[in-house]
Amino acid sequence: MITWLIALVCSTAVGARIGRLTVRPPSLARVSIAVAAISVTAAATIRTRTVTEVLDASGPGTAATGFEICWIVFGAATALIAAASVPRLSRGPQWPLPVAFAATAVAVIANELRGPDHHRLTDVFLTVTATFAVVAGLRYARWNPLGRAIGLFCAGSLVVAGIGLHSLAVRPAEHAMPEGLWWAVAVIAISAGCSSVMVEAWLRARVDLRRTRRLWTALTTAHPELLDTDYRSATATLTASDRIAQILDGLYLHAGAGLFAPEPTPPPAGLPEHAAAIARWLHQGDAEPIDPAWLAAPDSVSDRRWIGAVCAAYNSPGQSGT
Known part of the structure; x- marks a missing residue:
């Protein structure tokens, strides 16, 4: 049951990466990440007992060999991702990189399929490619959505490199054990890295959407022209982005669209105080005109953060009664 749940997580990562390719221009890195996610999903599926039994019924070691082939494809795709992130390698023509890594992966797979025994070349290939990915990727690990995704992917790749080294040192002639705990850790970490963004x-x-609902409802009720009845965002991310833009426009309309601008005055210095002042103005039914400059996001503050602060102040119980 657990192996099937892990495979389900991997399938989610594949869906996320393919969805990413449909909304963004395909690039070498994006396609390589999708290939890596697909290969890890295939490996996770082979780990399940049902699939392993079906494959091994055609010959002993078939499941383990198929499992290793999936990771060889992952190693090539991961090395390609890492190479695309290295400025010196990415400046030139792009086609030699995928050709070289694909040819190497095919050679390693052909070597693995030569006989029933496991070959050290596979472990060497996995160790080298995974280590290369970790070294190249850790430079971009940050505490932000993309940086966390890279960190998770590198963590999974590091586990793969460790498994390869262990296999070389301890059991060089034996096939991989798909049911191993460390393979599960690698699969989960890599899948999380592929989909976490x-x-x-x-x-x-x-x-x-939940935070902005109250203010957005009030502004669109007062100014229905904010809504475009012929357009509807297809995803929650786009809907949230559209709602922030509509609130910004609604604040400007609510202030008279610049027709009743009072004397310019500096807004409160702090972001919470500034947002609280806007919230108080919104709650006043017969509010005095406000300087439209107060309604724009302060310098160095994103529109999302600014509207979030205004909505938080607007939703505050202390503001609703004023």
């Missing part, structure tokens, strides 16, 4: 974006969008 999209998952975080979706979760962040859901939070934004």
Whole structure:
């Protein structure tokens, strides 16, 4: 049951990567990540007892060999991702890199298929490619959605490199054991790295939609022209982005669209105080005109963060009664 759940997580990562390719221009790195996710999903599927039994019924060691082939494809794709991130390698023509890595992977796979025994070349290939990916990727690990995804992917690749080294040192002639715990760790970490950016974006969008609902409803009720009845965002992320833009436009309309601008005055210095002032103005039914400059996001503050602060202040119980 657990192996099937792991395979399900991997399938989610594949769906996320393919979805990414449909909305963004395909690039060498994006296609390689999708290939890596697909190969890991195939490996996770082979790990399940049902699939292993079906494959081994055609010959002993078939499942283990198929499992290793999946990881060889992953190693080539991962090395290609790492190579695309190295400035010196990415400046020239792009086609030699995939050709070289694909040819190497085919050679390693052919060597693995020569006989029933496991070959050291496979472990060497996995160790080298995974280590290369870790070394190249850790430079981009940061505490942000993309940096966390890279960190997870590198963590999984590091586990793969460790498994390859262990196999070379301890059991060089034996096939991989798909049911091993460390393979499960690698599969989960890599799948999480492939999909975490999209998952975080979706979760962040859901939070934004819930946080902005009250103010957005009030502004669109007062100014129906903010809504485009012929257009509807297809995803939560786009809906949240559209809602932030509509709130910004609604604030400007609510202030008279610049027709009743008072004397310019500096807004409160702090972001919470500034947002609280806007919230108080919104809650006043007969509010005095406000300087439109107050409604724009302060310098160095994103529109999302600014509208989030205004909505938080607007939703505050202390503001609703004023």
